[in-house]
Structure formats: structure tokens, C-alpha cells
Amino acid sequence: MKTESLDRLRSRIVKIDAMPAIPVILRPLLRCLDQPAEQVDMNRIVELVSYDKSIAAQCIRMANSALFSRNTPAETVRTAVLSLGMWRVRDLLFSNSLSQVIPNNRWVVDPSVFWRHSLGCALVSRRFAEIIGYPDPEKAYLAGLLHDIGVLVNCMVAPEEFKATIQKATIEQIPLNEAEQATLGFTHCDSGRILGEAWKIPPDLIDAIELHHDIGDPNRGGPLVAMVHLSDLLCRLRDLGYGYYEPRQVDFANEPGWLYLAMQFPGLADLDMARFTFSLDDYAREVGELVATVFAGRGAS
Amino acid sequence: MPNEATLLKDETVAPEYLADPAWIRIRDLIYQVSGIYQAENKFYLLVSRAVRRMKVVGARSPREYLEFLTARPNRESEMRNLLNEITIGETCLFRSLPQIDALRKVVIPSLAEAKKKLAYTKLRFWSAGCSTGEEPYTLAMILLEETQSTLKGWTFEVVATDLNDRSVAKAQEGVYNDYAVRNVPPEFMKKYFTKSGADYRVADSVRPHVSFSRLNMLDDSKMLFMRGIDVIFCCNVLIYFDGKSKTRTIQHFYNGLLPNGYFFLGHSESLFGINDKFRLVHFPGATAYWKAVETSVKAGTP
Ligand SMILES: C[S@@+](CC[C@H](N)C(=O)[O-])C[C@H]1O[C@@H](n2cnc3c(N)ncnc32)[C@H](O)[C@@H]1O
Ligand SMILES: [Fe+2]
Ligand SMILES: [Fe+2]
Numbered sequence: 001m002k003t004e005s006l007d008r009l010r011s012r013i014v015k016i017d018a019m020p021a022i023p024v025i026l027r028p029l030l031r032c033l034d035q036p037a038e039q040v041d042m043n044r045i046v047e048l049v050s051y052d053k054s055i056a057a058q059c060i061r062m063a064n065s066a067l068f069s070r071n072t073p074a075e076t077v078r079t080a081v082l083s084l085g086m087w088r089v090r091d092l093l094f095s096n097s098l099s100q101v102i103p104n105n106r107w108v109v110d111p112s113v114f115w116r117h118s119l120g121c122a123l124v125s126r127r128f129a130e131i132i133g134y135p136d137p138e139k140a141y142l143a144g145l146l147h148d149i150g151v152l153v154n155c156m157v158a159p160e161e162f163k164a165t166i167q168k169a170t171i172e173q174i175p176l177n178e179a180e181q182a183t184l185g186f187t188h189c190d191s192g193r194i195l196g197e198a199w200k201i202p203p204d205l206i207d208a209i210e211l212h213h214d215i216g217d218p219n220r221g222g223p224l225v226a227m228v229h230l231s232d233l234l235c236r237l238r239d240l241g242y243g244y245y246e247p248r249q250v251d252f253a254n255e256p257g258w259l260y261l262a263m264q265f266p267g268l269a270d271l272d273m274a275r276f277t278f279s280l281d282d283y284a285r286e287v288g289e290l291v292a293t294v295f296a297g298r299g300a301s
Numbered sequence: 302m303p304n305e306a307t308l309l310k311d312e313t314v315a316p317e318y319l320a321d322p323a324w325i326r327i328r329d330l331i332y333q334v335s336g337i338y339q340a341e342n343k344f345y346l347l348v349s350r351a352v353r354r355m356k357v358v359g360a361r362s363p364r365e366y367l368e369f370l371t372a373r374p375n376r377e378s379e380m381r382n383l384l385n386e387i388t389i390g391e392t393c394l395f396r397s398l399p400q401i402d403a404l405r406k407v408v409i410p411s412l413a414e415a416k417k418k419l420a421y422t423k424l425r426f427w428s429a430g431c432s433t434g435e436e437p438y439t440l441a442m443i444l445l446e447e448t449q450s451t452l453k454g455w456t457f458e459v460v461a462t463d464l465n466d467r468s469v470a471k472a473q474e475g476v477y478n479d480y481a482v483r484n485v486p487p488e489f490m491k492k493y494f495t496k497s498g499a500d501y502r503v504a505d506s507v508r509p510h511v512s513f514s515r516l517n518m519l520d521d522s523k524m525l526f527m528r529g530i531d532v533i534f535c536c537n538v539l540i541y542f543d544g545k546s547k548t549r550t551i552q553h554f555y556n557g558l559l560p561n562g563y564f565f566l567g568h569s570e571s572l573f574g575i576n577d578k579f580r581l582v583h584f585p586g587a588t589a590y591w592k593a594v595e596t597s598v599k600a601g602t603p
Contacts (some may be wrong), residue, residue: 237583249405249584251591273572273581274588 009186010194010230018156022199025051025095029090042081045089050077055096059089060292088290094145096293101152108155108162112244112295118145119287120240124231124280131276132265134223143208143228146201150192150209151176157191158184170244177213188212218260226257236279240287314348316360323363324348331372331495335384335464336519336546350386379467379582388465392432394477395484397536399586400565404532406445407584408563412531413451415561424457427530427557429518430464430538434472434511435481437461438503440534441510442493460527462516472513475503519546524553532561536567544575551576555592564590 025048025222032044049056056077063080064073074080094117097100107114125144129137154162161184169179177187189210196206205210208228211221233250235241252258252273262268328347332338339347351366358379360366369379395401411425424444428437437459444457463469482490482501494501516523518538533554539547554564555578563578565587566572572579572590579590 030346238586239586241585245402245406245585248584249407249411249591251580252583253580270572272571277583277588278569278571299556 003144005186006190009190013153013157013191013194016157018103018153019198020152020156020195023101025093025097026199029093029097040086042045042086045086046078048093049081049089052096055093056080058092058096059084061086062092062290065289065293070295072187090289091119091122092294095186095290098145098149099294102156104153106159107160109151109242112291114148114151115291115294116284116287117235117240117242118148120235120283121145121147121228121231121292122162123283123287124234124240125227126282127276128227128231131271132227132261132267134227134265139204140224143205143224144231146196146205147193147196147209147212147228147232148188148192150188150190153191153195154180154184154188166242169242173245173247175246176242199299215257218256223261223264226261229257230255230261234277234280238277239284240280254288304436306339315350318363319344319348321363322342323367324351324487326367327351327363327370330380331384331387332546334380334519335517336543336550337384337387337541338543338546339387344454347387352381354383354386357382358522374440381568383529385465385467388463388541389413389468390430390432392435392537393481393484394491395486396436396439397568398484399584400589401439401443403584403587403589404440405447408532409444412561412563416531420456422487424452424455424531426457426459426528426532427534427553428459428461429516429533431461431468431472431513432463432465433468434461434475434513434532435477436536437472437513438475438507440532441507442489445493445507445510446489448601457510459511461511461513462518463526464515464517466515467551469513475508476500478504490530490557518550518553521549521553524550524557527553527557529559531562533558533562533564536565537570539566539570542602543565547575551579556578558592560592560594562592564592566590 009053029048032040032048040131049059056134059080060074063083074083084092095118098118099111104111122141122144126137126141128134129140134140155163162180164185165179166176168174168183170219172179178187180187189212192209194207196209204222204224207221208225211225212228212232215221215225218226230252233255236246237250258268324344324347328339328344331347338461351363355361355363355366358366358369360369361455370376370383373379375509408423416422416424426437426440426444426571428440431437439461441457444459448455448457461472463472474496478500482494485494490501493504495504496502516527518524518535525554535550535554539550542550555576558564563582566589576590580593582589582591
């Protein structure tokens, strides 16, 4: 989007006070996790979890759910965190804090569908990064998690029009960004960039947010954008999308993002893409469990 | 139909019995003829099925049965009977809904558009390893339905083949019980089946579009004749094959497809490392392989 229209959108968001605030827990969490896995301080994570009673309860509930339960039930936050493992706790913390970014009654899309897609994309991006040998899989995870964050802004800044946009996308079976362009004149990629800048998240994550649908020249956004773009596509094709049918045929190996990655990461040539795709059905199950935990006991909006 | 495999209990066999070296010979023979390779851990399956045949022909030991398969005058027909016994497979109508959606919403429209440009208005589908006919009838019903819209004025045929001649005979009957039709959407049920007693009979409007025959996919001379196909379904068949026979069969499929044609495998089957000419394509909830239209030979290749 052109800079001037982006500016116009920004002032519109600010004027009606539609810019969601960054969740309190997000910054310390990002800092805490911004180091190699071995060095992440478990005590600090337990502390962050304990901050928030509802998050702590969720951790314990999830640790005792069918998927993770062990012989002895987890009763304290510490045992729950240990039994879930750090990454799953992190998933919970993120989706939790992010799901409170906008008030319950402002959601235009179904929040559980939105988080299913975002978390799915985060997991797939990270897996993808690991497979091809991208040096920072956790960054890929975060980029996947945040890529559609502009949807939240849209819920706030233009609720009625955005509702119509979603309907249009569902009925015409077209990608969300195309429907947005037609009805709103801007996309969640544009509003996502604005939010990312306001939250001062790292610039490469902001690029992933802005370019994930239309990556343009792959050199601009680099591997992170390409990975998130492909992961988003894949999630939409494997039951981790926005819940409507997009009739299309995707030839991943000939997608510009794929070709770009293949040049930099020879590991991509060894990827059995069909098998990778089938393995997503397991991810979908795990993500479903997580989202169910986050939304259990919270009234539907 | 509820599968025979689930109705007929496999004979239980003692572990010592499995150790008879004649079984290895029989296993290899089956592999040679049909490409079906029974790994050691699935050996009991082969043996329990073969034991049924041994009882019928009165062979007292695996060695003696091996003789029935190799030396006796009617060895060919006995081999066929044995293959019938071991290839009874799980199937049902409308087995994979994402595949069906992909066909109706993406594949058929794209084929129709491309072929119309060349002034063709006929489609040819092939169900390879069709078992008792559920898959090819499903395809024919989908295509019939599409002749109301995307394929108005078009003709089509579904060629259906299987190694198991008993399955082929059942397929020709086209009568199914309620277990086999459990996935059929109500609109299709109403239009394309007639009730006969407790069973469901495929409607006469569907039958002329499907032709059945026995075909061993490892029979190169016969496979060579399978040409001019738009869409091939070979689902849950190659799982019985080892790498070499897979490669060979896939090559035949590739040659048999028209440019722009599609090849569907069963859920969770992949061609990775088996064929690199086909392009893997994704549809919502389903994957398939696509034979790209050849755009002039690359510069520099001899
Ligand atoms: C599990 S059934 C699949 C039925 C159907 N395609 C489906 O997916 O529902 C496998 C079929 O493959 C057939 N088959 C196995 N080896 C074969 C061969 N060499 N040539 C032709 N058919 C074969 C068997 O006879 C059996 O009917
Ligand atoms: Fe998006
Ligand atoms: Fe997305």
C-alpha cells in the first residue's frame, strides 16, 4: 500500500481510538523467550504464568487434559509448566495475552477460529524453518503467530464493513485480503503493519505481517516472509484456515516463495512435501486442544 | 459392501508354520506376478489367506501348495484364485469428500476450460484398482451431476479395472448394502440408487458410463493401451507395492494421462522419491499429482 494511504489509515485508527494496546505480558515474554531454549529460565516462566489467575488455571487444566495427563495430576503451576513443556506454555501465554487484545464483544471473526489459524501457522512456520535449516525457528514461530494480527485492528476500526468483508470472502470463496481490498480499500496486512509499528515489534516481523499474502519480490522480505506466506497457504488448505472453502490448486514447488527459499536452503529439496502436509493433521489436533483450553469457560463473544 | 476382509475371519496360524521356507517362495511369486510384496511383519496375513486356498485345493503343506502354483497344469488359474484371496480390500462409496470437492470445484472446471479451447467435450476417468466398484460409480455420479452445470453437453466415461476378478464381477452387479453407502449424500442417494430389499442398486442412468475389466497393473503390455486419460484414481492400491513396481506403475500412469491430467492417490500416499515428473498439487484437504502441459523443450537440452 502507498505510504500516503497508509498514513491516512493510521490516523483513522488513532482518531477513533481503535488501536489495540499491547498486552502487558507480551513484552517480558518476548524478552524471556528471546534466547536459546537451554537458557530460558523456567522460574521466570512460572512467575509469568502465576501473574494471571486465569492463565494459571488454564495451564493446570491443560496439563491434566487427555492429551498430556500423566499418572499424577498436576496441581501447582510449576508441575503443570513442567509437564506441558516450555513451548506449550509459551503457546498458551501468547494466545492468551493476544486473545485479550480486543474486548470479547468486538470480535467480528470467531476468535477460536482466528487462534486456530494463527497458532497453526506459527507451528507450521517453525516446523518448516527447522526442516530447511533456517537459523531461527522461534522467530518463524512468532511471525506465524502474529501474521494476521491486522484482523484484530479491522475488528476495531471498521466492525460493520469488516463483517460484510468476511461474508463476501466466505460466499465468493476468495482470499480475505482480496475481499478487504474490494470492500474496505485496505487489508489486514496494511492495518497489521500499523499495529506492529505501534507495538514496536521487530521490523522483520512487521514485514512478515505486511507481506504474507502478496510477497512481491521475495528478496524484499527474505526467508521469513516466504516461510510465513507458504505456511499460511498450507494452513488454509489443511483445515487450519478461516473455515471456508477456497477452491484453488496450489503448486508449492513452483510458488515464488518456495523457489526463493530453495535457492538459499538446499534442505528444501529433501522435503517430502506430501508427507509434511499429511503430518499437519496432527498439528490441527494439538492446536484444537490448545485453543479449546484457552476458550474453555470464556463466554462466546 | 461390508468388506469381506472384515466378515471372513482370517485363519489363525501357528508361528512355526510361518517359518516354512516355502512361504518365502510363494511370497516372491506373488510379488513377481502382481507387484504385491508382503513384508515379514505382514506375513501372517498372506499365510492365513493362502491357507484358505490350500484347504480348497487339498494341499497339505506350503510346499505342496507351491507346486499347485508353479507346476500343475492349472497353475495360472490357481494363482488368480490366490490373488483374489489376498487382494480383498477396504473401500466404500464417496470415500474421500475432500477429493470429491477438489474434483467438482477445481479439477473438472479447469479441465473443462482447457479442453473446450481445443474443441473437445469428452472426459475420460480411470479408476485403477477399483475393487468392488464403489470408487468408479462415485466418480460417474459426480460427473453426471456436473453435466447439469460445468459439463453441460459433455460426454464422459469411467474406465474401471482391478486385478481381482471376483471383485470385478461384484462391481458389475453394482449392488451395495447400507454400510457401503454410509457416506453417500442424501441428494445422490435419491438420484442415483434404487432400493432393492435391504440393498441399494446403482441406478441405470449411471451404469452405461462405467466399464469394468480385469487388469493387472504390472502387465506392461496391457498398461500400454491405457491412453488418453484425463483423471486417474489409484487409491490405496500402491500401498501393497514395493518401490520398483510402484515406479513402473506410476510411469504407466504418467504416460496414460493427457497433458494437464490429474492423478489421485489415497489418503497419506506420496510419490516422493518415486516419480519426479508429476507435480504435487494441493487442494483444500486433498493432494494430487498433475501432469504439466509441456511448454516447448528447454533451450540447451539435446
Ligand atoms: C483397498 S482396495 C482399493 C479400492 C479403491 N481404490 C478405494 O480406494 O476405495 C485395493 C485394490 O487394489 C487391487 N490391486 C492390488 N494389486 C493390483 C494389481 N497388481 N493390479 C490391479 N489391481 C490391484 C486389489 O485387487 C484391490 O481391489
Ligand atoms: Fe492473512
Ligand atoms: Fe493467515
